[in-house]
Amino acid sequence: MNSALLECGGLTMRFDGLVALDGLDVQVGKGETIGLVGPNGSGKTTFFNVVTGLYTPSAGSVRLGDMDLFAKSPQVIGRSGVARTFQRSRLMLDQSVFDNIVAGALSRLDLGLVTSLFCRARWRAELDAMIDNARSLARRFNPAIADKLFQPAGAFTMIDRRRIEICRALIGTPRLLLLDEPSAGMTHDETRQLMDDLLAFRSEMPDLAVILVEHEMDVIRRVSDRCVVLNFGRKIFEGSFDDLIADAEVQTAYLGGDA
Numbered sequence: 001m002n003s004a005l006l007e008c009g010g011l012t013m014r015f016d017g018l019v020a021l022d023g024l025d026v027q028v029g030k031g032e033t034i035g036l037v038g039p040n041g042s043g044k045t046t047f048f049n050v051v052t053g054l055y056t057p058s059a060g061s062v063r064l065g066d067m068d069l070f071a072k073s074p075q076v077i078g079r080s081g082v083a084r085t086f087q088r089s090r091l092m093l094d095q096s097v098f099d100n101i102v103a104g105a106l107s108r109l110d111l112g113l114v115t116s117l118f119c120r121a122r123w124r125a126e127l128d129a130m131i132d133n134a135r136s137l138a139r140r141f142n143p144a145i146a147d148k149l150f151q152p153a154g155a156f157t158m159i160d161r162r163r164i165e166i167c168r169a170l171i172g173t174p175r176l177l178l179l180d181e182p183s184a185g186m187t188h189d190e191t192r193q194l195m196d197d198l199l200a201f202r203s204e205m206p207d208l209a210v211i212l213v214e215h216e217m218d219v220i221r222r223v224s225d226r227c228v229v230l231n232f233g234r235k236i237f238e239g240s241f242d243d244l245i246a247d248a249e250v251q252t253a254y255l256g257g258d259a
Contacts, residue, residue, distance in 0.1 A: 005030045005209045006051070006176055011060035013043075013050050013233070020046040022233040024060070028176065033202070033210040035224030035241070037217075039253055043233040044213045045087065048178050052084050053077040064176065081175035085165045087184050087213075093154030097145060097164055100153050101134040104168035130171075137167045140204075141197045159190040163197065170201075179212045183219060195222055217245070229253070 006028040013021040021043050028034050036044050049055040051062060053074035062069045067080050083104065091100050131149070139146035141163040145156070153164055162182055169177055182198075183191040199222070202208060214220055220227060220241060227244045229237035231253040237244060244250055 003030060004028065005032075005065060006211075007061070007063045008051070009061045011047070011050060011062065012058045013046055013055055014058045020233050021050065021057070021060075024230075024233065024235055026228060026235070028209050028211060030175075030209055031207050033212065033223055033225050035220035035227040036211055036213045036230070037215070037220060037227060037244075038230035041232075042230040042253075044230055045180060046233070047230070048084060048180055048211075048213065051077070052082055052178065078172070081173075082178070083169035083172055083174035083176070084178035085162075085169050085180055085182060087181040089161055089165065089185075091153045091161055091165060094152055096150045097138065097153050097156070098131065098134050098149045100164055101138065101167045101171050102130055104171040105130065105133075134167070134171060137170060138164070140201055141167060158185050159194055162186065162194055166198070174208070176209045176211070179210065179214075181213055181215065183214060183216050191216060191219060195219055199223060220244075 004027045006026070008024060008026040011021050011024040011026070012019070024043070024047065026034075026047075036047070038044055046055065050057045051069070053069070053072055053076070056071050060070070064077075064080055064082060069077050069080060069082075072080075092103075135146045135149055138149065142160055145160055145163060145167075148155075153161060156164065166179070166182070179198075182194060186194065198210075202210070202223075210223075212220070212223060224241060227237070227239060227241055228235060229244065229247075229250050236253060237247050237250050239247075
């Protein structure tokens with residue numbers, strides 16, 4: 001593994017009497033893609049919510065490079081270089097593709113009153129640059145999205161909506177991208193196309209680290225350098241995909257009883 005970009009040690013998340021994450025240790029190297037899998041309710045999305053600051057962890061540590069992100073706000077964590085998508089679409093369907101994508105980089109724009117009123121040329125230059133960035137990013141996934149940048153996001157197919165969400169996460173040039181079940185709601189063909197898109201994009205950004213939560217094992221096989229399996233908030237496996245599918249404890253967690 002490359003030198004660790006994300007390091008989580010003893011990460012614990014309690015909701016009253018429920019322990020959703022139980023002393024979880026996870027490391028992700030720069031440029032590495034981790035497949036994070038496990039049965040429903042195993043703690044995968046909770047892990048994302050803790051790392052991105054939506055939940056305040058009960059104990060443990062979270063570091064991104066040399067930055068301590070433990071219990072920091074989502075805004076601080078986002079500015080540090082962490083971005084994510086959600087299992088359920090968070091697009092503003094009545095707003096344009098551009099509006100949806102640029103929402104991922106608002107913290108980088110100078111939208112203050114002074115700039116808006118008295119530095120119009122600079123404000124316009126920033127806006128034009130953001131339009132160019134959004135269009136270039138969208139074109140990498142589907143040129144048709146780039147050509148319709150100012151049309152409502154709700155006019156696009158499910159796969160293109162997923163592409164728009166990923167573009168929104170990427171517009172801020174993150175160091176770590178968290179993808180929460182990007183195949184949800186899509187056909188197998190659409191899932192294959194989206195994974196082709198992601199693999200092509202990753203080849204252009206070799207330093208970008210990715211954690212992918214996914215139930216489709218073929219997706220995990222295709223894109224992951226290493227796999228981590230959770231069950232009841234604990235890590236029960238870490239290793240290659242081939243070792244994952246042969247692991248007895250993983251089989252029991254998914255199938256129950258004597259797998």
